Amino acid sequence: MSPYSLWVVRIILLSLCTCCGYAISQVQPDMIEKGFYGMVIGFGLGWLLIAIDEMLKGFSLRAFSAATFGLLLGTIFAWLIDNSQLFIFADSSTRWLIRLGLFLSFGYIGMVLALRSNKEDFSLIIPFVKFVSQNKPQNLIVLDTSVIIDGRINDLVEAGFVDGTLVIPRFVLKELHKIADSNDPVKRTRGQRGLEMLNKLQKSRNVEVKIHEADFYDEPDVDTKLIHLAKNIGAKLYTNDVNLGRIAELQGVPFVNIRQLAQVLKPVLIPGDMFMIKIVREGKEPGQGVGYLNDGTMVVVENASAYIGQQVHVTVTNVIQTGAGVIIFAQMENYNVDIPSYNK
16 A cells, blocks of 8 residues: 555545544533534544554454464463462452453463564464465566566576466556666666566466565665565565675575576586687687677687688687686587587
């Protein structure tokens, strides 16, 4: 619920409480002498309810259920002690104070213990019973804007490497539309690509895509909203943003960085491996040709300068690690075999 809608409801509540206070003063003049006093009392009651609402802002329905269960258990224990004949010789006034203390003490202790416990602790009270939601998805994945624009998540989905329900927050959709409508042509192209990739995801039969309507109006940026949403629904966050991944790690939210995944899965070439590559320019030494893998790794091929613009078969002869990255040295092969191609 947005702050604007919330305050509309609160204003309606204050108006109703004020009118009810005035009505009570007219119906029961012995209780409230003047209509003005009734309106003030009703208005004050409305503000008291709003104050309680603010204090319970971080109190979830799950916590309320746990507190109710704990209160019920505490009340049962207090009733058992009260009926155990331990205080049979106490007079009526003292007995009343003892009962009040028992029910307040055990009720409070039961609520606190229930709030501090997790769902597994309830199996000690009700053995062999697990409180598991039947409608809760087994695996939720929240996608941020960078992953949608990147597009490689589509390839992972089509290859069957993503198992679960993809959650697209509504505020991410708004950000994509904003980027797609930008005056900057680069941003506009990125935004349009993101919307196109999202459309492909929604049409895929390999995964379910859901639009999540939740928003966090108190948070100024999308990254913080993503962290809160993933934490609230118990989802894993997919991102390409290194800083967002670090924040997620600090907040205890599991995440996957698609770029790091691509780095881990990139082909590892060793001397003797064969593949095809396109020669794009001449090398520094006479006769050398240079090509590039999809990840930008330079491949220097001996005696390949005459094949610029063509795909050639090569065999790795050496791999050198430099400060700028990896350089692969290879030599051409004249025979034709079924070998992989690492660039397009």
